[in-house]
Amino acid sequence: MQQEDTVRLIEDWTKAHGRTRDRLLPLLHMLQEEIGFIDDAAIPAIAENLNLSRADVHGVVTFYHDFRRAPAGRHVVKFCRAESCQARGAAAMEKAAAERLGVPMGETRPDGQVTLEPIYCLGLCAIGPNALVDGKPVARIDQAALERIAQEIAA
Ligand code: FES
Numbered sequence: 001m002q003q004e005d006t007v008r009l010i011e012d013w014t015k016a017h018g019r020t021r022d023r024l025l026p027l028l029h030m031l032q033e034e035i036g037f038i039d040d041a042a043i044p045a046i047a048e049n050l051n052l053s054r055a056d057v058h059g060v061v062t063f064y065h066d067f068r069r070a071p072a073g074r075h076v077v078k079f080c081r082a083e084s085c086q087a088r089g090a091a092a093m094e095k096a097a098a099e100r101l102g103v104p105m106g107e108t109r110p111d112g113q114v115t116l117e118p119i120y121c122l123g124l125c126a127i128g129p130n131a132l133v134d135g136k137p138v139a140r141i142d143q144a145a146l147e148r149i150a151q152e153i154a155a
Helices: 003-017 021-035 040-050 054-063 083-087 090-101 143-154
Strands: 075-080 114-119 131-133 136-138
Touching (some): 003 040, 021 040, 040 054, 083 090, 090 114, 090 143, 131 143
Parallel strands (some): 075 114
Antiparallel strands (some): 131 136
16 A cells, blocks of 8 residues: 555544544554555544654554554464463464464564464463464364464465
C-alpha cells in the first residue's frame, strides 16, 4: 500500500469513527488489520487526525506488543510468555522454536517465510506451553509439536 493510500485510509476512518484521542487504539488495530503493520510513515497522519503529538502515537505503538512495526512473514508463530506457560517450560520451547525455525524471537526470517512473536496468554493455561500458529492455537508444545510446526511452515 502506498503512503498516500495509508493517509487516505486514516482520514476516511477518522471521519467515520471520530477524531478523539480514545480512537487511537481502534485506529491502530484497524491499520494493522488492513495493512499488516504500523508503518512509521503513518504516525504523522495518525497524530494529525487525532490531534495528538507524534511522540504520543509512537509511544503507544511501541508500548503494545500486538502492533507490528514491519510486515510479518507468510506464517506467524506466537509463543505464550505468560506465567502458566512459563511454569510449564515455555522458555525452553521458545528457544528451541527459534533454533528450529531459524529466526530470533520478535523477528522475521530473511526469506520472509516466518515471523516469531511473543503473546501473553491464550486462555489455555492448563494445557501449556502454548503457541498460536497462523491464528490457530497449538497446546502442549514439545519437540514433536515444534517439528510439525516447522514442517507446516516449510510446506
Ligand atoms: S499462560 Fe499461556 S495460555 Fe495462559
